[in-house]
Amino acid sequence: xxxxxxxxxxxxxxxxxxxxxxxxxxxxxxxxxxxxxxxxxxxxxxxxxxxxxxxxxxxxxxxxxxxxxxxxxxxxxxxxxxxxxxxxxxxxxxxxxxxxxxxxxxxxxxxxxxxxxxxxxxxxxxxxxxxxxxxxxxxxxxxxxxxxxxxxxxxxxxxxxxxxxxxxxxxxxxxxxxxxxxxxxxxxxxxxxxxxxxxxxxxxxxxxxxxxxxxxxxxxxxxxxxxxxxxxxxxxxxxxxxxxxxxxxxxxxxxxxxxxxxxxxxxxxxxxxxxxxxxxxxxxxxxxxxxxxxxxxxxxxxxxxxxxxxxxxxxxxxxxxxxxxxxxxxxxxxxxxxxxxxxxxxxxxxxxxxxxxxxxxxxxxxxxxxxxxxxxxxxxxxxxxxxxxxxxxxxxxxxxxxxxxxxxxxxxxxxxxxxxxxxxxxxxxxxxxxxxxxxxxxxxxxxxxxxxxxxxxxxxxxxxxxxxx
Numbered sequence: 001x002x003x004x005x006x007x008x009x010x011x012x013x014x015x016x017x018x019x020x021x022x023x024x025x026x027x028x029x030x031x032x033x034x035x036x037x038x039x040x041x042x043x044x045x046x047x048x049x050x051x052x053x054x055x056x057x058x059x060x061x062x063x064x065x066x067x068x069x070x071x072x073x074x075x076x077x078x079x080x081x082x083x084x085x086x087x088x089x090x091x092x093x094x095x096x097x098x099x100x101x102x103x104x105x106x107x108x109x110x111x112x113x114x115x116x117x118x119x120x121x122x123x124x125x126x127x128x129x130x131x132x133x134x135x136x137x138x139x140x141x142x143x144x145x146x147x148x149x150x151x152x153x154x155x156x157x158x159x160x161x162x163x164x165x166x167x168x169x170x171x172x173x174x175x176x177x178x179x180x181x182x183x184x185x186x187x188x189x190x191x192x193x194x195x196x197x198x199x200x201x202x203x204x205x206x207x208x209x210x211x212x213x214x215x216x217x218x219x220x221x222x223x224x225x226x227x228x229x230x231x232x233x234x235x236x237x238x239x240x241x242x243x244x245x246x247x248x249x250x251x252x253x254x255x256x257x258x259x260x261x262x263x264x265x266x267x268x269x270x271x272x273x274x275x276x277x278x279x280x281x282x283x284x285x286x287x288x289x290x291x292x293x294x295x296x297x298x299x300x301x302x303x304x305x306x307x308x309x310x311x312x313x314x315x316x317x318x319x320x321x322x323x324x325x326x327x328x329x330x331x332x333x334x335x336x337x338x339x340x341x342x343x344x345x346x347x348x349x350x351x352x353x354x355x356x357x358x359x360x361x362x363x364x365x366x367x368x369x370x371x372x373x374x375x376x377x378x379x380x381x382x383x384x385x386x387x388x389x390x391x392x393x394x395x396x397x398x399x400x401x402x403x404x405x406x407x408x409x410x411x412x413x414x415x416x417x418x419x420x421x422x423x424x425x426x427x428x429x430x431x432x433x434x435x436x437x438x439x440x441x442x443x444x445x446x447x448x449x450x451x452x453x454x455x456x457x458x459x460x461x462x463x464x465x466x467x468x469x
Contacts, residue, residue: 002031002081007040008070010462012244015169016040018088018121019096025083027055032084045081059273062097062120064169067227067234067242090126092241093118094198096117096173103203106301116200134205134217138187142218143173144194146274147206151215155180156194162229170242171198172227175441177364183216188352191361195221230446236465237441243465253292255469257436258284259362261461267432270459271424274447275437276467277342277356281383283420285428293325295420300341301360302333315390322393326350340464341385345409347400348392360442363406371408372400376416388412407444414448421456433458438467 009016019037020042029052030045046052046182095103099118102110110116117125134145146152152163157177166174174193180182183192194216194412196205209217225239236243249259258272272284282297309315323330332347333339340346342356351358375387395405405426421433437459449458 001046002075002077002079003042003044003046004075004079005040005042005044006073007042008072009038009066009068010036010070011066011068011242012038012463013068013091014088015091015121015123016064016068018086019063019169020059021086021088021122022120023055026320027051027058028428030083030394031055031081033086034084035086043077043079043081061424063299064096065164065167067165067168067172067236069168087120088122090123092128092199093169094196095200095203096120096169100203103200103289104207112204114200114204128199130199130201131222132202134202134209134219136209136214136217138218139220141220142187143221143224144192144218145194145202145206145217146194146215147209147217148215149196153179155183155215156431159229161232161234165227165229165234166194166196170225171196172225172236172239173221174227174229174241176335189317189361191364193221193226226441228441228446230375230443233446233452235440235446235448235460235462237438238467240468244463246464247370250291254279254282255293257464257468258434259286259291261434261436261459261464262286264461265432265434265465267434267459269428269430270432270434271428271430272434273420273421273458275369275413275417275435275439275441278467281437281439283424284434285424287428287430294424295378296382300344300385301337302339302344303337304464305344305385305389306334306337307396309390312386315386318390318393318397322397325397340347344389345392345406347387348396349406351402356439359406359409362403363410363442363444365403366401366407368404368407371411372405374408374412376412377419386402391467410442410444411448413439414445414452418451418453421453421458425456431456435460436466440466 014035017040021033029048032043034041044052051336080180096118098120103112103116105111117127119125152158157179162174162176165172172458173193175191175193178190178192184190197206223240225241226237228235228237233449246256250256254274262270274282274284281297282293284295285292285431309319312410329348329350343354346354346358349362351362375391377384425431433456435449
């Protein structure tokens with residue numbers, strides 16, 4: 001008899017299967033690993049219980065967690081287990097637990113060896129350049145490198161799932177809540193991007209820093225892999241290391257990403273919602289006729305907002321009342337008519353960080369449920385920016401808490417997605433929905449779709465990054 005495990009793996013990357021095969025060889029057990037169609041099949045002989053126990057111990061000690069891991073099914077089978085060759089491609093992943101042992105053990109030939117490369121997943125070792133420089137000094141926009149992993153619960157508020165992702169073999173960057181008051185004072189932030197040791201260079205830097213009593217360092221990440229963790233779901237928002245490389249299916253980069261995800265989901269027809277702080281917001285349709293953007297938020301113009309307000313009696317009165325109460329805000333807006341939508345909203349909310357990130361971080365400060373009803377809809381000329389901005393101003397005028405208002409803005413974006421997807425579903429008779437775009441890094445937007453649109457089963461790719469150039 002043999003033990004058979006089928007592991008759903010949400011990626012085409014072969015390194016995780018390679019780690020398993022390496023442990024099979026190390027334990028001496030008769031067994032094999034195969035990887036096909038995003039499924040890893042592990043077949044192990046039960047004829048030698050001692051070797052099976054050895055394999056289990058090695059797995060518990062050395063097998064890393066991967067952000068692409070899915071459900072695992074285990075059963076007994078009469079299939080005969082025997083060794084099969086397995087070869088993995090080489091990836092820009094972090095040092096595994098075995099490598100870290102070698103790097104930290106004074107008796108090892110690789111002690112503090114800056115040329116150490118991982119070869120424990122049946123790969124040919126390869127070096128990757130790293131231009132990042134680390135410093136104890138914080139600069140605006142810096143990512144925090146976790147130097148002392150034992151201090152993460154003192155420094156940050158993280159869920160168990162966030163910890164698993166942070167210390168996974170992929171080592172993506174995640175945004176977390178700062179708990180340490182000293183770190184808050186240093187960065188002047190409540191939330192920060194953090195990353196654990198991700199290669200030999202960062203490991204050696206961390207060793208030196210830890211010996212000097214430091215718990216963290218800062219760096220400007222030149223090639224980030226940004227992940228978001230919500231309700232046990234992990235998505236790669238921005239990535240060039242581990243996510244699937246896009247095929248060229250369309251000359252438009254947004255439609256091309258949409259078609260790649262549609263192909264991954266094996267949909268014949270699909271409706272897409274693309275929410276991007278860098279490339280705009282649009283709704284897409286792909287069917288037998290073709291693939292196109294059917295709704296597109298037109299270019300935001302703060303100057304036109306002011307022009308349109310003066311033409312509307314109610315909005316004009318709102319502007320007058322708002323300017324009387326918040327003259328500095330209106331003055332700032334009028335002096336900076338080139339602000340984009342998110343910068344405008346952040347200015348109205350009087351945030352220190354006038355950006356999408358500032359607005360997003362402020363929304364995360366609200367810990368309640370249920371936001372305000374903010375107007376976010378389309379009219380004959382496109383998205384009604386005037387009503388949207390006017391609605392936010394009205395609540396600000398009513399002295400609504402800024403975090404609650406920011407929270408409500410992202411809920412409104414979520415409700416806009418649901419409303420437009422349902423309308424497009426009726427128009428095109430399509431029931432498959434694809435979500436994409438880097439705005440889904442905001443937990444409130446992501447959670448809104450998961451909770452209010454779950455019956456429509458929207459597709460979130462786990463293998464293709466949500467956005468990029």
